[in-house]
Amino acid sequence: xxxxxxxxxxxxxxxxxxxxxxxxxxxxxxxxxxxxxxxxxxxxxxxxxxxxxxxxxxxxxxxxxxxxxxxxxxxxxxxxxxxxxxxxxxxxxxxxxxxxxxxxxxxxxxxxxxxxxxxxxxxxxxxxxxxxxxxxxxxxxxxxxxxxxxxxxxxxxxxxxxxxxxxxxxxxxxxxxxxxxxxxxxxxxxxxxxxxxxxxxxxxxxxxxxxxxxxxxxxxxxxxxxxxxxxxxxxxxxxxxxxxxxxxxxxxxxxxxxxxxxxxxxxxxxxxxxxxxxxx
Amino acid sequence: xxxxxxxxxxxxxxxxxxxxxxxxxxxxxxxxxxxxxxxxxxxxxxxxxxxxxxxxxxxxxxxxxxxxxxxxxxxxxxxxxxx
Numbered sequence: 001x002x003x004x005x006x007x008x009x010x011x012x013x014x015x016x017x018x019x020x021x022x023x024x025x026x027x028x029x030x031x032x033x034x035x036x037x038x039x040x041x042x043x044x045x046x047x048x049x050x051x052x053x054x055x056x057x058x059x060x061x062x063x064x065x066x067x068x069x070x071x072x073x074x075x076x077x078x079x080x081x082x083x084x085x086x087x088x089x090x091x092x093x094x095x096x097x098x099x100x101x102x103x104x105x106x107x108x109x110x111x112x113x114x115x116x117x118x119x120x121x122x123x124x125x126x127x128x129x130x131x132x133x134x135x136x137x138x139x140x141x142x143x144x145x146x147x148x149x150x151x152x153x154x155x156x157x158x159x160x161x162x163x164x165x166x167x168x169x170x171x172x173x174x175x176x177x178x179x180x181x182x183x184x185x186x187x188x189x190x191x192x193x194x195x196x197x198x199x200x201x202x203x204x205x206x207x208x209x210x211x212x213x214x215x216x217x218x219x220x221x222x223x224x225x226x227x228x229x230x231x232x233x234x235x236x237x238x239x240x241x242x243x244x245x246x247x248x249x250x251x252x253x254x255x256x257x258x259x260x261x262x263x264x265x266x267x268x269x270x271x272x273x274x275x276x277x278x279x280x
Numbered sequence: 281x282x283x284x285x286x287x288x289x290x291x292x293x294x295x296x297x298x299x300x301x302x303x304x305x306x307x308x309x310x311x312x313x314x315x316x317x318x319x320x321x322x323x324x325x326x327x328x329x330x331x332x333x334x335x336x337x338x339x340x341x342x343x344x345x346x347x348x349x350x351x352x353x354x355x356x357x358x359x360x361x362x363x
Contacts, residue, residue, distance in 0.1 A: 171347075178319050178348035179312075179355065186311040187318065243304035251359045 013203045015128040015196065018076060018120045020113065023194060026195075030112075030121050031129030038099035038126060067093065071242060078250040085249050088143060093242035099126040099196060100234030104227055127237070129190065137188035140245040148252035149270070187241065194237050198230045233249040302360060309356055313349045320345020 103125025163172035324341020
């Protein structure tokens, strides 16, 4: 089978998410199960800590708050309107982080339904399916275009796409359009490529080491090294995706704040601005 | 946790958050250069297939894709310097 890596690999790797069952015409794939599980973990953590959060946090609360605070502080430093998109940036980071790390748990990729001679895993890391990463990228794309339209106005945004001077519009409009769409493709392909490559890497390492029966301890030691690396890569990919989402929104707003926008009426002062002395 | 209210009207541009944001841009730029060319070329190929004008739109698409890649470098550099 062309999709299989390392011959008789213990972990099943195919590029397309596999269908587990149908609900009417709707196909439920194993990557959907991974995404729903990740969402459930986040919802369960949020529900658990909602009433239990203390001013002086416990160790567990500190551990949970650490990535949230880190991302919130990064976003806080971006623009004066950071409150408008901090939830999206932190949400993207947590969703990708949890779905990536869920894929490293024992049983993910190895427990499944036997269909003929094939094992279809019940759960697959959500970001190892292009549909998931593309969906997150589309949400991000829509949000930063919305911010660009909000701060510049629809006419201002179109003027930016057309560029200056106007007679160059037939050349500059397609260039701007390709540049904008490349953000969407870049965001989705990078996340999918890295997570899927991680899956293939783990499968290959496990396949290679278990094939060498005479050095059986390697079968435990070598994949463990790569699992630790995947733990790191999962966090880095989540961070990169969230940071880029923040950067794109920041750039859309900064164009305006730098004096290039056409409509300044929608500026919402932050609480800091209400209480702030004159910056002179 | 609620961020501290220091009374500054502008974002804190000198905060420790700036370097990671730039790392993200660096990761992104390499991808976008290739993707811009592929998008231009792919669009041109599609148009040529549709209008049966090969290779006119393929060449135009490729040139536009390369131009979009160059523009992306300039745009990202300009945005980074402005921030």
